[in-house]
Amino acid sequence: MVANAGTAVLEAEAPPVFYELEEHGHAEGATMLGFWLYLMSDSLIFAVLFATFGVLRFRYAAGPSPADVFELPLIALNTAILLCSSITYGLAMLEVERRRMGLTLFWLGVTGLLGLSFVAIEVHEFLGLAAEGAGPQRSAFLSAFFTLVSTHGIHVTAGIIWLVTLMFQLPLHGFIPENHRRLMCLGMFWHFLDVVWVGVFTFVYLMGVLLS
Amino acid sequence: MSAHAESEHAVAHQHAADEVTTHHGSFKDYLTGFALAVALTAIPFWIVMDNAFRVPATAVVVILIFAFVQIVVHMVYFLHMNSKSEGGWTLMALLFTGVMLIIMLSGSLWVMQHLDSNMMPMSPAQMRNMP
Secondary structure, three states, X not given: OHHHHHHHHHHHHOOOOOOOOOOOOOOOOOHXXXXXXXXXXXXXXXXXXXXXXXXXXXXXXXXXXXXXXXXXXXXXXXXXXXXXXXXXHHHHHHHHHOOOHHHHHHHHHHHHHHHHHHHHHHHHHHHHHHHOOOOOOOOHHHHHHHHHHHHHHHHHHHHHHHHHHHHHHHHHHOOOHHHHHHHHHHHHHHHHHHHHHHHHHHHHHXXXXXXX | OHHHXXXXXXXXXXXXXXXXXXXXXOHHHHHHHHHHHHHHHHHHHHHHHOOOOOOHHHHHHHHXXXXXXXXXXXXXXXXXXXXXXXXXXXXXXXXXXXXHHHHHHHHHHHHHHHHHHOOOOOOHHHHHOOO
């Protein structure tokens, strides 16, 4: 009785208080942040491979050194190709904002072809190295080199597959929010791979040639 | 319950629509980034291919600085990084990753360097007979 009366008084006097116990969705949609976190964790994979390469870079096992096997003009060409593919993807995104399907597909196609030629040149480089007897089994330096650079190449290949998929999805469904989100994520992925490549050509190729 | 779900659905659609209209980078941004990236790529390649520095160590420091600046340029102009996006969480994740990266890279190189210099010296004959 007394307790009841007490609570009745409390209920009457105290203003209602609300606590937010349930989680809310992210205001801008959580996909972009989630994808960013994926990219950050992916960069940790690359960091480990860079560290491995840094540790093993002078272990030639009486085999070839970077200066013997790296062809810098070829790497410069590949760097230019990947850089151009970054800006053509940016141009595709600008056409997405303007809702122009034809030009969007055109720039996506150019990006895909540039990506494809990047991978083709890299495969050509790898096959050339293997033919010279500088394959991944030759020395610790070459093992670390092939692991790091081919991991990047596999990422680019996955990006191309993703890009081709979206080039089918876009004309099929139009500029729906879902497609826009997918294009944004692929864009982040593509530009991220360009950032990783900056590390690769500086740390592996240029520093390799300078310090061997 | 169903009304609640419906209203949430509507809110989700509203968000999706907002997402579409948000502008991410302009033509000028991409062009500026591209021009900077070309310069920041071409100069290190020129330094190495033309042996612009007599001391390799100087060249290494210079091209590492160029690489760092180029990564920042790519982050700002192509990935549209800023301290505001997603309430600052993208920047926090990036900084955290950066710290992890520095610890992993410098730690690995430092520890392995010391292990290496403490190894027993090996003759070429012993090296050849390694399994």
